[in-house]
Amino acid sequence: MSYSHQDREWLERLSLHLAVLERGALVYVWSDTRIAIGANWEEEIEKSLGGSKAAILLISPSFLASDFIWNKEMPL
Template sequence: MTDSSLSKVQIFTSYAHEDEELKNEMDKYLKVLKRSGKIDTWNDRALIAGQEWNDSIMDELRKADVILLLISVDFNASDFIWDKELAEAMRRHEEGSVYVVPIILRNCKWTSLPYAKLQALPRNARPILDYPDRDTAFTEVAEGIERLVDHIIAK
């Protein structure tokens, strides 16, 4: 964990704005971890007027203990995500300074991309929108993230 986090795991969410509704839904399932004091989360909607968005995003990305990649065709198509966020996430993963977790939101081609080697959520990398009940999918995601957070805190 970073020095500034003390006891909380810092989570950065990388997502395409086309998937904002699904990101917001996932955030509800992470609220239990926030309320328990285990995590703080950040995504680009936390930017405030007057902030330099590129620098702020990259600063938050570098402070994260966990980076969630919300995978969809729009995520994979975003030049900013590919060139900036994903490049930094995978660089930090390779150096061992962050956990990167792909969360498969929608069915798309992703198994040949750099993050495909990482254990994804939900279980068996089944896209969330393929579940007949989204509550089940998001609960699996939240439980997987909680196991990771507990692992990080125990270190």
């Protein structure tokens, strides 16, 4: 999932709703919260987005204003 960190509460809410699908192996929900401490986070985001079949975008004013999202995530 791509989101603005200012909208983390919404990420947590949606993740809770998707947990039953993930538990049943129907989906794999990935967000930057899965990146290990010390890992190259830009590389991890690029690898995950590049290997995904679908993406969920949590669009908000903060999302639309994010240079990182527009410059790094959206082109993928």
